[in-house]
Amino acid sequence: MKNKIIKFAKFGFIFIASLFLAFLILDFAFPLNTKMLTRENSSILFDKNGEIISMRPSSDEIWRFEAQNIPQTLKDSVLLFEDRYFYYHFGFNPFSMTRAAFHNLTHKNRIGASTITMQVARMMSPKERTYANKIKEIFTAFQLEWHYTKDEILKFYFNLAPYGGNIEGVAAAARFYFNKNLEDLSIAQMALLSTIPKNPNANRLDKKSNINTLKNRVVTLLYKAKIIDKSQYQRARSEPFKNKRFNAPLNAKQYSLIAIKNGVINSNLNLNLQNILETNLKIASDLMIDKNAKNAAGIIIDNRSMSVAAYVGSHNEKALDGENDGVIMSRNVGSTLKPFIFSLGLDQGFITPKKEMIDTEIFIREYNPKNYDNEFLGIVSATEALALSLNIPAVNLNHKLKENSLYEMLKEINLVKNTKEFYGDSISLGSAEMSLLNLAHLYTIYANKGELKPLEVAGKTVGENKRLISEQSAYLTAKMLSKAARSYLGVTWQYAKDTPQIAFKTGTSYGSRDIYAIGVNQDYTIAVWFGNFNGKKTKNLSGFSDASKVVFDIFKILAQQESLSFIDIPNGIEEKESCLDAFKFKECKNIQIDELISDVELKDDCDSIRSEEVDFLLKNNKISKQDIKDSPCFYKFKNHKPLIASPFNEQIIMSNEKETKVMLKCYAYIGDEIYYKIDDEEFNKTTNAAEKMLILKEGEHKIGCLDENSNLSEIKIEIRRF
Numbered sequence: 001m002k003n004k005i006i007k008f009a010k011f012g013f014i015f016i017a018s019l020f021l022a023f024l025i026l027d028f029a030f031p032l033n034t035k036m037l038t039r040e041n042s043s044i045l046f047d048k049n050g051e052i053i054s055m056r057p058s059s060d061e062i063w064r065f066e067a068q069n070i071p072q073t074l075k076d077s078v079l080l081f082e083d084r085y086f087y088y089h090f091g092f093n094p095f096s097m098t099r100a101a102f103h104n105l106t107h108k109n110r111i112g113a114s115t116i117t118m119q120v121a122r123m124m125s126p127k128e129r130t131y132a133n134k135i136k137e138i139f140t141a142f143q144l145e146w147h148y149t150k151d152e153i154l155k156f157y158f159n160l161a162p163y164g165g166n167i168e169g170v171a172a173a174a175r176f177y178f179n180k181n182l183e184d185l186s187i188a189q190m191a192l193l194s195t196i197p198k199n200p201n202a203n204r205l206d207k208k209s210n211i212n213t214l215k216n217r218v219v220t221l222l223y224k225a226k227i228i229d230k231s232q233y234q235r236a237r238s239e240p241f242k243n244k245r246f247n248a249p250l251n252a253k254q255y256s257l258i259a260i261k262n263g264v265i266n267s268n269l270n271l272n273l274q275n276i277l278e279t280n281l282k283i284a285s286d287l288m289i290d291k292n293a294k295n296a297a298g299i300i301i302d303n304r305s306m307s308v309a310a311y312v313g314s315h316n317e318k319a320l321d322g323e324n325d326g327v328i329m330s331r332n333v334g335s336t337l338k339p340f341i342f343s344l345g346l347d348q349g350f351i352t353p354k355k356e357m358i359d360t361e362i363f364i365r366e367y368n369p370k371n372y373d374n375e376f377l378g379i380v381s382a383t384e385a386l387a388l389s390l391n392i393p394a395v396n397l398n399h400k401l402k403e404n405s406l407y408e409m410l411k412e413i414n415l416v417k418n419t420k421e422f423y424g425d426s427i428s429l430g431s432a433e434m435s436l437l438n439l440a441h442l443y444t445i446y447a448n449k450g451e452l453k454p455l456e457v458a459g460k461t462v463g464e465n466k467r468l469i470s471e472q473s474a475y476l477t478a479k480m481l482s483k484a485a486r487s488y489l490g491v492t493w494q495y496a497k498d499t500p501q502i503a504f505k506t507g508t509s510y511g512s513r514d515i516y517a518i519g520v521n522q523d524y525t526i527a528v529w530f531g532n533f534n535g536k537k538t539k540n541l542s543g544f545s546d547a548s549k550v551v552f553d554i555f556k557i558l559a560q561q562e563s564l565s566f567i568d569i570p571n572g573i574e575e576k577e578s579c580l581d582a583f584k585f586k587e588c589k590n591i592q593i594d595e596l597i598s599d600v601e602l603k604d605d606c607d608s609i610r611s612e613e614v615d616f617l618l619k620n621n622k623i624s625k626q627d628i629k630d631s632p633c634f635y636k637f638k639n640h641k642p643l644i645a646s647p648f649n650e651q652i653i654m655s656n657e658k659e660t661k662v663m664l665k666c667y668a669y670i671g672d673e674i675y676y677k678i679d680d681e682e683f684n685k686t687t688n689a690a691e692k693m694l695i696l697k698e699g700e701h702k703i704g705c706l707d708e709n710s711n712l713s714e715i716k717i718e719i720r721r722f
Helices: 002-029 072-082 094-108 115-123 131-147 150-162 170-178 185-197 211-224 230-238 254-262 271-287 334-347 382-387 390-401 407-413 420-431 436-446 471-482 484-498 543-563 611-619 625-630
Strands: 043-046 052-056 293-303 307-312 356-359 379-380 455-457 460-462 504-508 515-520 524-531 573-579 591-597 643-646 651-655 659-665 673-678 685-687 691-697 699-706 712-721
Touching: 043 254, 052 254, 072 150, 072 185, 072 211, 094 211, 115 131, 115 150, 115 484, 115 699, 131 307, 150 170, 150 379, 170 185, 170 293, 185 230, 211 230, 254 307, 254 685, 271 293, 271 307, 271 543, 293 436, 334 382, 334 390, 334 407, 334 420, 334 471, 334 504, 334 515, 356 611, 356 691, 379 382, 382 390, 382 471, 390 420, 407 420, 436 455, 436 471, 436 504, 436 524, 460 651, 504 543, 515 543, 515 699, 524 543, 573 643, 591 659, 611 625, 611 643, 643 712, 651 659, 659 673, 659 699, 659 712, 673 691, 691 699
Parallel strands: 307 455, 651 712
Antiparallel strands: 043 052, 293 307, 293 524, 356 379, 455 460, 504 515, 515 524, 573 591, 643 659, 659 691, 673 685, 673 699, 699 712
16 A cells, blocks of 8 residues: 555656656747837826826827835735735645536536636637637646746736726726825725726726725725724725726816927926916907907926926917917917017117117118007117017117127027028017927026026926126016006006016017017016917907007916015126217216126227217207217217118019109218219219109119218119019
């Protein structure tokens, strides 16, 4: 008998060893496809405070998120409900299999005997349930047990298990059925999730089912196993449940698409600011429907972290062309670039905040800029010129800057694509198109001491460190922009009345196609745009009266939520008496305390004042002829050539007449009279700055203007037939 037992034991050992050897050979020949144990996760984007901005399914349209830390109670629930001997078998439970086989032979309803490991094997490669596939499933289960620990296999189960519809994995189930993270689930909710994979279509929590019965069964198992106490048991059984599936959040759609594409998980977007911006854009847009403005966009930049905190590419995707992204779309930016001209003017000594400027008609080659209302205000301070967004002082100042003008600034940071000649002097009024993103980024220099710093946008950094203006100029310009008086704001004063101090600017492009408002303080830069994505005109919209309210309202809300501050005052600014006269008199007539940049030498007005400006001052009795003679500028004026305002040099005039009328207008610095000549004819006399009609024939002509001091200016023009 003893020999038989030994013989039987040897036979058993050899049999088991043979099976194990066969397993090792098969495992080597048919290695476990470990790639099927991990699958592409869905994308989830968080804001800076950990709030979910948006989620996006994986490429196979399945919602799945890898679960890292699975609560122990959830593990216990699944083990009790699915496989209580999980930690004691090698992937296959023969007792459960035998019991299931006997039950299925004697009963109509069928039960399964798959262990958790076998279920993972089936999840790796779902196939039709046949005996052959069941054998393969068991073999794969053995492989899993051989290559992985029990805890690793259990984690695979939680990440691969189906939870109904296109939900896969327990982390996705918790989010879509309860809108929670795993660690925040209640005992009842964990019990509910434990029951779904058994029959995911019948037990899914967004469909009517007997799920509460199954839940209570699991809760009872937990109680009997002494995993939960009686109080927890009673609360879990009585916890109410409704069949529901939460929608995937989709906030800041355009931003989210960019961020997810860039692989961002934790972003710098602030959902609170995003909601504030979206709400205010929608309110303002509703009021503009009758003015034919169908679209709006906006952006908020956190100046301290230099990151985009709110991004609305389109206030309403259902609006006309609403799927576009107005934050990155390049458009004409209107008057929004004027502050940078004034900043450059401060740095180069052409202006101070209170320095007088002359708002009158000027001629720069073929360019004859006009103000928005076609009126001229005459003498204004630099602050008033900027606050009122006067076109002519801005164009004139930028022209004086020559090789240090707005164009050079924009070129240095790659915001212009063409030559300086292409844009001409109209660049001062926004002819250089750029995106709202680039425009807002540019305005951050006022919060960053004149330096353009790199900006983080949805996980991507744009730009590099560039000093564009001095920190003194940045502060003074911001202060000038913040000093708009009530009379200048007009009806919009009611919007700005309770707003914290901000540097504020608006812009309106030609034909009111693009409407802008921008506000800056030390904390935030807020920029908004209204118009039509298709470029159609609006009905008399303006940045000043229509868009400004959005910026003011947002800053008011922010001031209630956090402590805001204006631009920090730098060193290098001194307050002292300064002569503010636009014209250089023998003795200064307008002396006031002004803020000056310490190391900037003010330019000589004699070199920068234009003949058109001198003419304006004379005609409006701001100066007299004697003032000119007594001025330190007199001897310089004597050597300045006259300006031929009309026609301009190399102008080609098309005409179908034998003789064409051409308007001649010449400005001289000194004298009541001017002398003009055409081609080789004699000089003729006319009044300085008067309009003189010339009759010219087809062909090329040379026109000259001579002042009383024998300074001659000449141009060439050509008259062609149609």
